[in-house]
Amino acid sequence: MQIQENSVVQFHYTLSENGTELESSRKGSPLLYLHGHNQMFPKVEAELTGKTVGDKVQVTLAPADAYGELLTDAIESVQVKHLSGAKKWKPGMIAWLRTEQGERQVTVVKVGMFKAEVDTNHPLAGKTVSFDLEVIKIREATADEIAHGHAHGEGGHNH
Known part of the structure; x- marks a missing residue:
């Protein structure tokens, strides 16, 4: 199955800046999100579109595409x-x-x-960051997940 709108995607990630790891899911559980519902940075989601289980993606984002430009009056x-x-x-x-x-x-x-x-700037505002992602699982979203606009279950939202 390929990642497309209304796919529930489980993935591991590592976030880094200038080659320095800032955080990673690799020592814990993978994350879960509902593709096509504005839960990821748009350029990250675009890179994941069409990928399959086992695919690895590396995306570098300029400040405007990630946590925003650094505002001096914040x-x-x-x-x-x-x-x-x-x-x-x-x-x-x-x-x-x-x-x-x-x-x-x-x-x-x-x-x-x-x-x-x-x-009030995000701590990573003004920084170019990179995400290394590995797709772990993909499945079709349930009607409830689509109605709620987010994935349910381990690594997603439980209610």
Whole structure:
């Protein structure tokens, strides 16, 4: 079976920048996604289209195609109580910021007693990154998965 729209794809990945590994699924479980439903970077999804089990793909993405360009005006002052991920914050730490649109990853720049200055750029903004992918399994999506817009099961969403 080839990867096409409404395929559920299970894959391993390694993310790197300038040859330095940043993260990988290889020591754990592969990930699962529903192809054609905007769950991957568009250029990664395009490279996976038509691939079969066992295929390996390497994709390098410019900042605009990955985590975005680095914005110089992305420093915001927020209440410390809205940060999660640690009990005590220090500059340079990555935090999750609770917003009305959901959680987003930020970098702590400066910390006070009640407020913190955070950089709202994604930690990989402005960086060219590479993904090494290996297709592990492919199957047709169920009607529920298509209706929900995401894959269900191990490595996907369970509900």
